[in-house]
Amino acid sequence: MKRKNLNQAAPACRARGEKQPIPPRIGRLGESLRTLWRKDRLLAGTLLIVLADGLLAPGVWAASGGALSLSTSIWVGLLALTTIGLSVYLFYVMFKPEAF
Amino acid sequence: MKLREGPQSETAASSSGSDQRLNRRKSSVSQAGLYQRAVVAAFKKTLNPRVMVRNPVMFVVWVGTVITILLAIQPDLFGPPPGDNVRLYNTTLAVILFFTVLFANFAEAVAEGRGKAQADSLRSTKTETRAHRLLESAPAPDGRFEDVSSTELRRGDLIIVRAGEMIPVDGEVIEGVASVDESAITGESAPVLKESGSDTASTVTGGTRVVSDYLIIRVSADPGQGFLDRMIALVEGAERQKTPNEVALTVLLAVLTQVFLVVVATIPPIAAYVGAPVSIATLVALLVALIPTTIGALLSAIGIAGMDRVAQFNVIATSGRAVEACGDIGTLLLDKTGTITIGNRLADEFIPVGSHSLEEMAQFALAASIFDSTPEGKSIVRLAGQLGARVDFDAELATGVEFSARTRMSGTDLPDGRQVRKGAVDAIKGFVRSRGGVTTSQLDEAYEAVSRQGGTPLAVCTDSELYGVIHLKDIIKSGIRERFGQLRRMGIKTVMITGDNRITASVIAAEAGVDDFVAEATPEDKIRVIQEEQAQGKLVAMTGDGTNDAPALAQADVGVAMNSGTQAAKEAANMVDLDSDPTKLIDVVTIGKQLLITRGALTTFSIANDLAKYFAIIPAMFASVGIGSLNVMGLASAQSAVLSALIFNALIIPALIPLALRGVEFRPLTADELLQRNILIYGLGGVIMPFIGIKLIDLVVAAIGLA
Numbered sequence: 001m002k003r004k005n006l007n008q009a010a011p012a013c014r015a016r017g018e019k020q021p022i023p024p025r026i027g028r029l030g031e032s033l034r035t036l037w038r039k040d041r042l043l044a045g046t047l048l049i050v051l052a053d054g055l056l057a058p059g060v061w062a063a064s065g066g067a068l069s070l071s072t073s074i075w076v077g078l079l080a081l082t083t084i085g086l087s088v089y090l091f092y093v094m095f096k097p098e099a100f
Numbered sequence: 101m102k103l104r105e106g107p108q109s110e111t112a113a114s115s116s117g118s119d120q121r122l123n124r125r126k127s128s129v130s131q132a133g134l135y136q137r138a139v140v141a142a143f144k145k146t147l148n149p150r151v152m153v154r155n156p157v158m159f160v161v162w163v164g165t166v167i168t169i170l171l172a173i174q175p176d177l178f179g180p181p182p183g184d185n186v187r188l189y190n191t192t193l194a195v196i197l198f199f200t201v202l203f204a205n206f207a208e209a210v211a212e213g214r215g216k217a218q219a220d221s222l223r224s225t226k227t228e229t230r231a232h233r234l235l236e237s238a239p240a241p242d243g244r245f246e247d248v249s250s251t252e253l254r255r256g257d258l259i260i261v262r263a264g265e266m267i268p269v270d271g272e273v274i275e276g277v278a279s280v281d282e283s284a285i286t287g288e289s290a291p292v293l294k295e296s297g298s299d300t301a302s303t304v305t306g307g308t309r310v311v312s313d314y315l316i317i318r319v320s321a322d323p324g325q326g327f328l329d330r331m332i333a334l335v336e337g338a339e340r341q342k343t344p345n346e347v348a349l350t351v352l353l354a355v356l357t358q359v360f361l362v363v364v365a366t367i368p369p370i371a372a373y374v375g376a377p378v379s380i381a382t383l384v385a386l387l388v389a390l391i392p393t394t395i396g397a398l399l400s401a402i403g404i405a406g407m408d409r410v411a412q413f414n415v416i417a418t419s420g421r422a423v424e425a426c427g428d429i430g431t432l433l434l435d436k437t438g439t440i441t442i443g444n445r446l447a448d449e450f451i452p453v454g455s456h457s458l459e460e461m462a463q464f465a466l467a468a469s470i471f472d473s474t475p476e477g478k479s480i481v482r483l484a485g486q487l488g489a490r491v492d493f494d495a496e497l498a499t500g501v502e503f504s505a506r507t508r509m510s511g512t513d514l515p516d517g518r519q520v521r522k523g524a525v526d527a528i529k530g531f532v533r534s535r536g537g538v539t540t541s542q543l544d545e546a547y548e549a550v551s552r553q554g555g556t557p558l559a560v561c562t563d564s565e566l567y568g569v570i571h572l573k574d575i576i577k578s579g580i581r582e583r584f585g586q587l588r589r590m591g592i593k594t595v596m597i598t599g600d601n602r603i604t605a606s607v608i609a610a611e612a613g614v615d616d617f618v619a620e621a622t623p624e625d626k627i628r629v630i631q632e633e634q635a636q637g638k639l640v641a642m643t644g645d646g647t648n649d650a651p652a653l654a655q656a657d658v659g660v661a662m663n664s665g666t667q668a669a670k671e672a673a674n675m676v677d678l679d680s681d682p683t684k685l686i687d688v689v690t691i692g693k694q695l696l697i698t699r700g701a702l703t704t705f706s707i708a709n710d711l712a713k714y715f716a717i718i719p720a721m722f723a724s725v726g727i728g729s730l731n732v733m734g735l736a737s738a739q740s741a742v743l744s745a746l747i748f749n750a751l752i753i754p755a756l757i758p759l760a761l762r763g764v765e766f767r768p769l770t771a772d773e774l775l776q777r778n779i780l781i782y783g784l785g786g787v788i789m790p791f792i793g794i795k796l797i798d799l800v801v802a803a804i805g806l807a
Contacts, residue, residue, distance in 0.1 A: 042149060068179055075177050079167070079380065083365050086160055090361065093156045093354040097347045100154050 157396025426692020430638030471500025537564025708786025
């Protein structure tokens with residue numbers, strides 16, 4: 001099957017004033033996440049936190065100057081995300097209390 | 101499906117017998133196994149994050165529990181922890197936090213369990229029965245019918261129910277007169293008379309039993325939509341939604357939790373700076389100790405228990421909002437008859453006017469009341485009989501004229517064409533004038549004399565001739581004056597509504613101690629009074645039973661319909677009194693007040709508690725950096741302080757469950773007095789009690805070497 005080269009298509013789209021097409025793999029991932037969010041918000045949320053932690057943990061490890069191990073950095077990143085998540089949740093409760 | 105013809109002696113309505121009749125009276129609901137079920141339900145709720153997320157404060161504790169469990173398994177999960185015996189400390193914290201969440205869910209499960217127990221008792225009343233559905237559109241007791249299941253009946257179907265059979269569904273009596281045992285619904289053992297044509301006695305409820313004669317009933321509800329179905333859904337809490345006060349309190353608790361979350365999250369850098377690092381487990385413990393877990397744990401249970409208390413009073417509320425509104429009621433509209441006075445007014449005296457003798461007066465009073473089946477009418481017949489009056493016409497050929505709110509009179513059309521009437525004096529005067537008669541000053545004097553004694557005067561006439569006045573004596577219920585005094589102290593205005601004249605109404609109002617009265621009231625006056633009071637920003641409560649009360653019941657903030665009332669009244673109201681006792685409105689208001697007071701008291705206690713826990717934990721945690729002098733309780737160590745505060749925090753929840761379910765003892769005090777009392781008991785007590793409790797627990801923790 002012949003695949004269209006998206007990198008080549010992008011400048012052409014911009015020139016025509018059209019939206020740049022989403023690469024198929026990212027598009028499929030986004031669609032899968034949306035489906036998961038609709039089916040099971042808890043699972044989707046957990047997955048998003050894990051993905052976010054994948055981005056955060058290296059930062060934590062770098063900030064500690066190597067004092068923390070990589071696994072500890074992952075857990076600290078997860079703790080930070082949990083705290084932020086709780087804070088967002090509590091703001092949601094404040095603005096939409098009847099949902100609880 | 102088999103067809104039958106004619107009356108059948110057998111009991112086709114195959115109810116499962118009299119053993120199914122459950123007495124729901126007051127607190128008779130079976131509580132067996134309630135606590136075992138509550139423990140199981142509490143575990144299920146605790147292990148389900150989808151359930152936990154609905155309680156913001158306890159969800160934060162739940163997340164903290166998960167984190168401490170992870171730290172109990174792997175103490176250096178977030179880096180090397182400070183202190184000794186970290187695993188034991190973390191494990192102990194995890195256990196305490198788990199039990200904190202469990203106790204909170206247990207409180208809710210117990211409250212829910214009590215509602216479910218009531219629902220079970222109602223459900224056992226509601227069994228699938230066989231019903232005789234009439235095949236002809238014109239109802240007749242000997243008509244053809246088919247036996248069908250009660251679930252096959254639809255609104256509009258006609259059924260016949262005979263003595264000994266259970267009424268399968270809700271309906272309206274369109275033919276027949278029968279005694280109905282409603283004990284399964286109301287708990288009242290005495291059967292009540294049901295008949296067609298009556299405003300209040302023509303509605304029947306599924307699950308009750310005909311004990312004599314027969315009834316032809318038009319089904320008024322489709323399967324699953326009946327009164328019992330709605331009651332079951334309500335007491336089970338299936339339709340329970342958060343009340344406005346609960347929503348407001350949820351926001352307050354979320355704000356407090358957010359503030360303390362930020363405070364605790366910013367501690368580690370400060371602690372590291374001053375050289376007193378704090379472990380993540382201790383931070384979780386500090387957060388849980390500071391957020392208002394006590395009220396967060398009991399909030400839902402208090403609301404459910406409020407509904408349950410109303411249900412135990414044999415009153416079914418359509419929502420928690422209605423029960424809560426009772427607590428904020430500013431004006432109570434009370435019918436005079438049945439609420440302030442004993443329902444049955446009795447004829448006490450005949451006062452003839454003009455040239456008429458007492459005997460003549462008695463004779464026409466008897467004639468006017470011969471078809472009157474009300475207690476008042478019967479008492480007139482009785483008094484006339486005692487005075488020697490006899491019926492001197494053929495009653496078969498005479499026609500009874502029923503009382504109506506419009507004409508405000510009733511009577512008899514005699515076979516010779518004369519019209520005998522008795523009723524409100526103004527109405528009778530109008531009747532006499534319309535037939536060319538004249539009214540006398542003697543009538544007005546008699547009217548005033550009766551009214552000034554607090555009695556109800558009824559004038560008697562025949563066409564254009566006035567005969568005199570009947571004195572109907574009202575008896576004010578004992579203790580009602582004191583109850584109105586209590587309501588006044590609570591800032592509730594009482595308004596008596598009566599069809600009586602102004603003088604009688606004012607005398608009874610003064611005797612009963614109500615704040616205001618509306619005399620010669622029509623159903624429209626009720627709506628007017630409610631709207632006037634609501635325009636002043638007050639919440640209004642009233643009772644009613646007739647179809648003409650339905651608009652006013654819908655307009656009122658709290659409308660209590662009598663179970664004996666019409667379907668329209670029940671649907672318009674937001675509460676139904678199964679005992680049909682209008683006096684209960686006062687009790688329901690008391691329960692509503694108690695609900696609000698309990699919630700306020702426990703919120704005060706919870707927030708006051710947090711202050712003491714703050715003083716217990718922070719000085720012990722930072723003793724090494726020179727604030728040890730703030731450790732006023734002299735707690736053994738930082739770990740011991742944290743454990744003691746958390747153990748106290750967990751134990752106070754089950755300790756307060758009975759208070760949350762029972763409610764704070766109600767006292768008829770003004771709002772200011774109540775506030776002072778609550779601040780003193782639950783505010784000051786909430787500060788002092790944790791200091792003592794935490795110190796005692798700390799002694800035990802130190803003694804057993806837990807920390």
